[in-house]
Amino acid sequence: MSPSAKIAALPCGRRAKWFVLAFWLVLLVVAVPLAGKLADVEDNEASSWLPGNAESTQVLEAQRGFFPVDTAQAVVVYERDGGITAADRAVAVRDAAAFADAPHVAGVVVGPQVSADGEAMQTIVPVDIGTGGWEDLQPAVDSLRATASDGSLGMATYVTGPAGIGADQAEAFAGIDGTLLIATVMVVIVLLLLTYRSPVLWLLPLFSAGAALMVAEAVIYLLARYAGLTVNAQSAGILIVLVLGAGTDYALLITARYREELRNHRDRHEAMAFALHRAGPAILASSATVVASMLCLLLAEMNSTRGLGPVCAIGVLVALAAMLTLLPAILVIVGRWVFWPVRPAYGTPEPTRSGRWAHVGGWIGRRPRKVWTGTALALAVCSLGLISLNATGLTAAGTFTGKPDSVTGQQVLAAHFPGGTGSPLTVVSNADGAERVRVTTAATQGVAGATDVVVKNGEAIFQATLADPPDSDAAKATVDRVRDAVHAIPGADAQVGGNTAVQLDAGRAAAHDNKVIIPVVLVVVMLILAALLRAVVAPLVLIGTVVLSFTAALGVSAFVFAHVFHFEGQDQAFPLFVFVFLVALGIDYNIFLMTRVREESAHRGTREGAVAGLAATGGVITSAGLILASTFAVLGTLPVVGFAEIGFAVALGVLLDTLVVRSVLVTALTIDLDRHMWWPSRLGTRAAAGEHRTQAAPQAPGP
Known part of the structure; x- marks a missing residue:
């Protein structure tokens, strides 16, 4: 042995x-x-x-020097179509006093402030996030919602802002x-x-x-x-x-x-x-x-x-x-x-010898070139759906498959107040340059106003309200303008953060990750395949088929997301996650197939070995693919768009790879390339000899 x-x-x-x-x-x-x-x-x-x-991220860390605890702003929004009344203002004032006494509120409650059109009010409440991250937001925001007016006077009330949205996200992820x-x-x-x-x-x-x-x-x-x-x-x-x-x-x-x-x-x-x-x-x-x-x-x-x-x-x-x-x-x-x-x-006897996959292999073997060209063309057509891909990030409303209270409140807030209300920019600098930074920020296009500067231990901080909705492209452009302006102030050491800046930085980091990681993954997988199959052509073919499977799955998914599910877009990291999972898991099935094909080709020849390998592995790999696709599809049951999109795309990609790419495209290419598939391995020569030695019908004992 x-x-x-x-x-x-x-x-x-x-x-x-x-x-x-x-x-x-x-x-x-x-x-x-x-x-x-x-x-x-x-x-x-x-x-x-x-x-x-x-x-x-650096601004988030700098904020800790000014606030004893981590906080997130909750914005309590009141709306009445006929206009806010004196009684409504009295209710909001009473609510604000109750908010200020709540144990989870850390800081000064601001408001209520009536909108310019007189149809809405807002009260800004700083909520203590605590040590548990967004999970601690949910009970705090639930308390605010219970305390705020319930609309019995005909006035609608919502809790939104970063804290409200974070609490709804925590609820979506709960359990x-x-x-x-x-x-x-x-x-x-x-x-x-x-x-x-x-x-x-x-x-x-x-x-x-x-x-x-x-x-x-x-x-x-x-x-x-x-x-x-x-x-x-x-x-x-x-x-x-x-x-x-x-x-x-x-x-x-x-x-x-x-x-x-x-x-x-x-x-x-x-x-x-x-x-x-x-x-x-x-x-x-x-x-x-x-x-x-x-x-x-x-x-x-x-x-x-x-x-x-x-x-x-x-x-x-x-x-x-x-x-x-x-x-x-x-x-x-x-x-x-x-x-x-x-x-x-x-x-x-082994039942796979004359099973359905043996018949599929025989059908492919009669016309391999037509099969693989037709299959590749169909996958290429599916890839055209990539024009619907919108992986530029999700807004607060686009994060959820439904429409929670915070999303409705954010829409009401944007309709009556400057777009960035409740989600301001946070600017930090040294104390000496703070006032110049504040004046420069307030004068920048897209900024609706700036708060007073707070100075502590030689450092300064203030916030600026954006004129546009915080998750819009216009708001992100304003972040760049503010950064360019304050970075140019000599000696100020200014940095700009806040939720909009976070989204902007995350999008750019995700774009960097896509450009760096995708090629590295392809090279690493290629080397593993070359070592396993001891060939160069076969790994190149397998990598090419998996990439084609990835683009087809991404194309179909993007089309479905846009025109069937009506999602607003995809997270910036969506293409990378789908790529890594599909390439890694898609190569799995090609490895299972091709190692068996290589084993069979040594004594049958490549053409018969490919058919025998498919007959031997077809049933079990199909079952494995269905299970893996179904497990990822479970992600689609969650009320979070990011998870639903990853689950759908990976499940679709696994099914494509299992039922089409591995069983049809790879098998047809292997048969068509014949012994050249194993170049420069000596198996190509032995496989060619094997084809002359055996006249038996392609059979395989099992997976």
Whole structure:
């Protein structure tokens, strides 16, 4: 037995299997309590999402020297179509006094102020964010909404501004981990039942994937608590989907190969050892592409993007470990009966030899060039939908799939007051140049006014109201004008921040990340494929097909978002996230296919090897793709546009890659390129010789 075969046999030995199971059970006893604490170390403060070196981030840090606690402004808006009355003003004054006495209010309550058209009022309330980030905003804003006039006098009341919007976002994310976990598990259970058609077998992959998730969350909790790893609601939510989806994929491939080997070996321990020896390299390479792609996110300027990388990488590594040790041990322990009612007995024929994928492969083999050119053209047409892509960021209203109170209030506020009311620019400078900075800022086009300067310990701060809505392009242009103006004041050391500046800096950082990370991911994945397949042409072809799949999925998604769901646009990081997930996960299925094709081509020839490889892997990879696509589609159930868009696009891309790109396009290209696919590997020569040695119809024993 070769060294690699001996290593593969370790988890499924007659005694070792019990040690493996005991190890994971002990690990779970330790991990489950720690995994439950992951939400406690999530960092959802603005600075954890922003680029660390951005001017707006530095202003956030500078503000701490002026305010004893982190605050966000809530804007209580009152509106009456017939005009604000004296009684309305009295109500608003009474509300303001109540706000000032509330324990969660930190600072001076400003207002009520009546709008120029006399139809609205606003009261600005500084809310203590506390140490919990946006989660602490929700109870504070709920209290404001309960205190404010309920409209019984015919006057509509809303709570908006950064605090109101942040509270509604917190509500949208509330319980996100539990919601995603339950929905994802239900999807996986249903699809595993349909895949295995067994009342018992589905429990083993699900248990193994669940164990991987608990251990991954425990490891991430410890790293966040003691090693400074940044985790937020976004990365914690995606972790659940990725670990359960990718882990179940690996489980399907191992179980399918094990089922095949049970027909070829009397002893189930030998069957599993052979299955791990054959399927292990493909699964290792697959996980390596995902991990390497995720770690490329460390090059990002956006803190939220950079933090997502190691979180997902850890999740995939733990899922890999569970599927290569825990699952094989459990499968060997329970024996063949777990496959009931279709028990793979020794010596029985493999059903995939004449299955539907064998027929698909035969159809492709008769006209490979027409098939791949037609398929590529169809994907290119789908890519035209990219003209609908609007990844320039989402406004407050565009963040939600619905229309919460804060969004309505923001629209009312913009209709009656200067657009930037409630979300001002924050300008910091040294004390000596503060007044010059304030005068310059107030005189800049797009600024409606500026507050007085506050000086403390030689530093100064003031706020400026924008004339345009804070999340508009016009407001962002004003930020640039103000920055250019105040940076030109000698010796002032002025910096400009605030919510609009945050959006501007985040958009520019995301554009930088797209330009840097996407090429790096392509190069890294290309190198992994070249090492695995020991060829140059095959990796180039596979990378090209996955990129085409990505552009097609993005094009169709952008068209649907704009013309079916009527979303206003996409987050700046949307293309990067979809690219990384689709390239990493899309390459997975190509790896599973092409490693089997390479194995078959060594003795069948490339043309027959491609058809045999498709017949062997088609069913299991399709099942794996459906499960992974469905788990990402679960993100679409959340009331947050960013998650819904990522879930839809990745799910669509995985389906395209599984059903079209991998099964049709790659197979047709492999058949058409024939032995040249393996250049410069010696396999091309051996494959050509193999074609002359065999006259048998293309068959494969199983995945």
